[in-house]
Amino acid sequence: MGRRTYAVGLxxxxxxxxxxxxxxxxxAAANDTRSEMRWDGVWDTSWTIMExxxxxxxxxxxxxxxxxxxVVGTSDYHNWTLNGTVTGNTLTGIWAAxxxxxxxxxxxxxxxxxxxxxxxxxxxxxGEYHHEWDPRFQVYGTKPS
Numbered sequence: 001m002g003r004r005t006y007a008v009g010l011x012x013x014x015x016x017x018x019x020x021x022x023x024x025x026x027x028a029a030a031n032d033t034r035s036e037m038r039w040d041g042v043w044d045t046s047w048t049i050m051e052x053x054x055x056x057x058x059x060x061x062x063x064x065x066x067x068x069x070x071v072v073g074t075s076d077y078h079n080w081t082l083n084g085t086v087t088g089n090t091l092t093g094i095w096a097a098x099x100x101x102x103x104x105x106x107x108x109x110x111x112x113x114x115x116x117x118x119x120x121x122x123x124x125x126x127g128e129y130h131h132e133w134d135p136r137f138q139v140y141g142t143k144p145s
Contacts, residue, residue: 037089037118039066043141047125051103055136062141082110089114095125105129112139119143 041064048057060077071091073082078100084093091114096107105127112123121141124133 037114037116039064039071039086039091039114041143043121043143045139045141048136048138049105049125050134050136084110084112089116091121091123110139112141119145 043062043064044059045062046057046059048055050056058077060075060080062073062075062077062080062082064071064073064082066086069086071082071084071086071093073084073095074080078097080095080097082093082095084091091110091112093110094107095110099106108125108127108130110123110125111133112121114121119142123139124135125137125139126133130137
């Protein structure tokens, strides 16, 4: 009788595992109500930068296109471009622009964080000659509705 009880118990355990794994996955998927956060779209942006000894804020629209974890951005503002990578809700990358002669920086790095709504972001950027991140160099963006 001991072997028979063991065999029935083992069969019950295998049945439980077999049917509960797909159920657990389905329940997890049903409970995950977050949609994938995307950077695609046209954004109204505001950039604050130190320029010629004074802080200046520039506002312009930029268009971002996300393919998998890669984001490419463009703008008519001095042919501004962005090439970056998304990890979670963070976009890191390189920006560049055809700024006027004598501009202190024409390219650099950027770090942006998309908020949970998916319609606002904030972040920091730096020029190619900056070795440290300066929290005063801020960028904000919002997707118009």
